[in-house]
Amino acid sequence: DAEITQSPRHKITETGRQVTLACHQTWNHNNMFWYRQDLGHGLRLIHYSYGVQDTNKGEVSDGYSVSRSNTEDLPLTLESAASSQTSVYFCASSPGHPEQYFGPGTRLTVT
Amino acid sequence: AQSVSQHNHHVILSEAASLELGCNYSYGGTVNLFWYVQYPGQHLQLLLKYFSGDPLVKGIKGFEAEFIKSKFSFNLRKPSVQWSDTAEYFCAVVPSNTGKLIFGQGTTLQVKP
Numbered sequence: 001d002a003e004i005t006q007s008p009r010h011k012i013t014e015t016g017r018q019v020t021l022a023c024h025q026t027w028n029h030n031n032m033f034w035y036r037q038d039l040g041h042g043l044r045l046i047h048y049s050y051g052v053q054d055t056n057k058g059e060v061s062d063g064y065s066v067s068r069s070n071t072e073d074l075p076l077t078l079e080s081a082a083s084s085q086t087s088v089y090f091c092a093s094s095p096g097h098p099e100q101y102f103g104p105g106t107r108l109t110v111t
Numbered sequence: 112a113q114s115v116s117q118h119n120h121h122v123i124l125s126e127a128a129s130l131e132l133g134c135n136y137s138y139g140g141t142v143n144l145f146w147y148v149q150y151p152g153q154h155l156q157l158l159l160k161y162f163s164g165d166p167l168v169k170g171i172k173g174f175e176a177e178f179i180k181s182k183f184s185f186n187l188r189k190p191s192v193q194w195s196d197t198a199e200y201f202c203a204v205v206p207s208n209t210g211k212l213i214f215g216q217g218t219t220l221q222v223k224p
Binding site: 048099100101 | 115117120143145147153154155156157160162201203205210211212214215216217
């Protein structure tokens with residue numbers, strides 16, 4: 001069955017380190033998204049991509065970057081992790097209509 | 112800025128009680144509307160969606176929602192909740208001018224057996 005996966009599911013890192021969170025989908029969806037989930041804020045959009053080589057900033061993109069070299073993957077990189085980036089990160093994909101399909105999430109702790 | 116408001120942050124109900132969770136959004140144009148549910152330790156799952164047509168939308172597990180355009184609302188309802196409905200519920204909106212999903216803050220529902 002087609003699916004969307006994220007790895008790792010849990011990560012603890014130190015302030016200042018570079019961290020990459022993986023997102024992989026097998027639906028062949030063009031659109032992929034990264035969100036962070038924080039108490040009291042719901043999910044907020046970090047970056048998104050509408051296809052290979054396309055990336056766009058979302059609402060809370062500072063300190064994050066993405067690259068899209070193929071249809072299946074949209075890795076999220078924290079250039080220099082900060083404690084404020086402790087959060088749960090969700091990847092999502094969509095075939096082009098508004099409905100999005102979410103991955104299981106990655107819980108990131110920055111100490 | 113466009114936003115989505117969920118008025119109830121934490122709701123506690125007994126089994127068999129009726130549920131209504133409020134959701135309002137701030138965009139005057141065409142919207143697509145969603146309710147997602149996140150069970151403890153799991154990822155977001157779609158409960159129901161509204162794109163067009165009948166404003167009363169039925170979803171999975173006995174949930175329904177009503178789109179009232181004049182009130183910019185999309186409230187979620189269930190006539191009789193079960194302990195297994197304990198979860199966090201998110202309302203989300205896609206305004207036609209951006210095409211991007213905007214989430215509300217979420218409502219934590221706790222159902223006591």
